[in-house]
Amino acid sequence: MRMSTWIRQHVAALRALLVLTAITGIIYPLAVFAVAQLPGLKDNANGSLIESGGKTVGSSLIGQSFTDDKGNALVQYFQSRPSAAGSSGYDPTATAASNLGPENIVDSAPDKTGLLTTVCARSKTIGELEGVDGSRPFCTPGGVGAVLSVIGPRETNGTVDHPEKVVSVNEFCSVTKTPFLAEYKGVKVECAVDGEDYSAGLIVPIRGDAPAQPVVPADAVTASGSGLDPHISPAYADIQIARIAKARTISEDQVRELVDAHSSGRVLGFMGQPRVNVVELNLDLDNRYPFRA
CATH class of the missing domain: 1.20.5 (Single alpha-helices involved in coiled-coils or other helix-helix interfaces)
Structure with missing residues (x-):
């Protein structure tokens, strides 16, 4: 059938x-x-896992934070670039960027900073840590975004030639009483009051006299798109060498030798940028020149 x-x-x-x-x-x-x-x-x-003393201590593909429980840099280690992955950074389960763009220059509150103030604060902190000039264009000496709200009648071209009020929008009166600029176009600059909206004014970033090429490189103050980048630029590694050598009581040449050993050039000679693997470098430092507090 x-x-x-x-x-x-x-x-x-x-x-x-x-x-x-x-x-x-x-x-x-x-x-x-x-x-x-x-x-x-x-x-x-297999994940490019790194082992030390018979234990897996990380991956050469995923960065780590080298800070204490308060977020302060551990002086004996090279510091990674900032990370927006997770609450404390470098969380592989929460890989992400901050999603803040270049136009995010006004802070909503002292503890709710925009991208510009975040970058300025990081640059100032790194400058103090490494003993280098941490100033950047459009940043105040205090480490916030140098941005004014110029309030007054607008001209036909959008400018405010005769301001009635000028406010340093990122310097809050609860934090500082003396703005970075004394006056603007003949009008005294005021500090910002928490909760006030100054968006009606013309938002004017002030460049200041910082060098066009800051000593603290861009990767030291901005996070990667994934928040897990294990690399830093040779320029960022270079400004950390003196601190590492002093903390571990070794010569700068010894530290520089390890930096060179963990440095890579452009992929295939033309893609990406030269880079230094911080995770591998710090592990090698501990193996060769243990830190003694």
Whole structure:
């Protein structure tokens, strides 16, 4: 007795299901796994894990914070770039960026800072830590965004030539009484009052006299898109060498030698930027020149 068309179709479908399940669910994954274990591919496929003393201490692909429980830099370690991944940074389960853009220059409150003040504060802190000039264009000496709200009648070209009031919008009266600029266009500059809205005024960033090329490089004050970048620029590593050498009582040449050993150039000679792997570098420092408090 011949099987009905309906039964034949379902038997064929069942065969296809079993064959494709075997190919895509068993054979293909095993083949990919086998290829990934070949020399030259195995390390990356297994997560580029780093071991020390028989324990896995991290991955060369994922950055770490080298700070104390209060977020202060540990002086014996090279510092990573900032991270917006998770509440304390470098959380692989919460990889993310801050989503703050270049137009985010006005703070909503002393503890709710925009991108500009965040960058200014980081640059000032790093400058003090490393003993270098931490000033940046459009930043006040106090480490906040140098931005004014110029309130008054607008001219046809959008400027305010005769201001009635000028406010340093990122310097709050609850924090500072003396704005970074005494006056603007003949009008005394005031500090900002918490909760006040100054968006009606013309928002004017003030460049200041900081160098066009800051000593503290950009990667030291901005987070990566993933928040997990294990690398810093050679320029950021360079300004940290003196501090590391002093903390570990070794010469700067010894530290620089390790920096060079953990540095990489552009991928294929033209993609990306030269970089230094901070995780591997700090582990090598601990192995060769242990820190003694």
